[in-house]
Amino acid sequence: EDKVVQSPLSLVVHEGDTVTLNCSYEVTNFRSLLWYKQEKKAPTFLFMLTSSGIEKKSGRLSSILDKKELFSILNITATQTGDSAVYLCAVEGSNDYKLSFGAGTTVTVRA
């Protein structure tokens, strides 16, 4: 059974701080790792990672994957209150298109 563990479960920071979220995984026949941001409704897609060591960036967010150590990190720099959300990590096996989600990290950014 695929397993995804995220840490920390929650954190509180002040605007301007940098946060690093962790995601470790065990999956049969790894295909990809995905990061999502979830506010009040359904998750919105952030990144999909398939190759080790290649950083993906989108504005103040960036993510990288280590397929040898089986983990990924998501960084958010210069945090803003709008970054407050639950960040979900999911892995996809190559046998099917199913996603296994971690429990999520709740990020609260205070003004």
Next chain:
Amino acid sequence: GAVVSQHPSRVICKSGTSVKIECRSLDFQATTMFWYRQFPKQSLMLMATSNEGSKATYEQGVEKDKFLINHASLTLSTLTVTSAHPEDSSFYICSASPRPGYTFGSGTRLTVV
């Protein structure tokens, strides 16, 4: 980009009644759609994989007779919660995409009273 429409966004029903939730891919064809359930402060749990023209594949512990899935066309999958009970109250989300995992519907908040 790929758009997935889910309806209704919110529904309240009485115990014992059935509720149907629709998931549509608006600008692409989806042979496979996924249904997830999310309880408060928990992550998404895959319930079933909906396959166009064939039976859905249910995850372990999900009752197929209670959660009926129909995927009659390449753009529409429906999830019917039959004989709903208060413990079925949850947030139900579908996913479909030319590249599965990218796009989620907006979710349906089901409350059974």
